[in-house]
Amino acid sequence: MAATHAHSPATHWEPGSRALKDAAREALAAQGVQWTGLRETVFDALAEGDRPVSAYDVADRVSALTGRRIAANSVYRILDLFVANNVAKRVESRNAYVANRHPTCAHDCIFLVCEACGRIDHLDDDRLADGMRSRAGAAGFDPSRAVLELIGRCTACRTTS
Ligand SMILES: [Zn+2]
Numbered sequence: 001m002a003a004t005h006a007h008s009p010a011t012h013w014e015p016g017s018r019a020l021k022d023a024a025r026e027a028l029a030a031q032g033v034q035w036t037g038l039r040e041t042v043f044d045a046l047a048e049g050d051r052p053v054s055a056y057d058v059a060d061r062v063s064a065l066t067g068r069r070i071a072a073n074s075v076y077r078i079l080d081l082f083v084a085n086n087v088a089k090r091v092e093s094r095n096a097y098v099a100n101r102h103p104t105c106a107h108d109c110i111f112l113v114c115e116a117c118g119r120i121d122h123l124d125d126d127r128l129a130d131g132m133r134s135r136a137g138a139a140g141f142d143p144s145r146a147v148l149e150l151i152g153r154c155t156a157c158r159t160t161s
């Protein structure tokens with residue numbers, strides 16, 4: 001999971017796109033994880049926009065899409081599975097999830113969280129992330145996961161206020 005490497009922008013896809021969904025399905029298949037109907041619907045609900053969504057919001061969207069109620073627990077399980085397989089990312093400061101835009105490629109994503117509109121953008125900077133990990137390693141710490149988030153204002157919100 002911590003393996004990071006350089007790659008072309010072609011391995012990043014737009015949220016809600018067919019290409020992102022295909023890449024997510026392939027990433028799961030590569031780990032031997034089945035892409036069931038319910039998992040697909042959860043992914044659709046998650047990938048709908050560029051805002052992080054809570055498991056409860058995902059459950060609501062899935063209910064709206066399928067016309068039947070789904071337990072938040074089932075959604076949590078699927079979201080955890082997605083995170084474990086690099087198909088989704090958790091935005092810790094929002095206690096929410098986003099579809100991973102590069103499911104075929106492992107990075108410690110740096111999230112830019114807009115506190116005005118809730119939009120999130122993201123950067124990948126392996127030098128920065130790997131630097132943090134190696135500093136931690138040198139201090140005798142074994143990092144399993146990096147949480148890199150900047151809270152502030154997005155370009156749109158900066159220009160409208
Ligand atoms: Zn990333």
Ligand SMILES: [Zn+2]
Pocket residue numbers: 114115116117118119153154155156157158
């Ligand atoms: Zn904003």
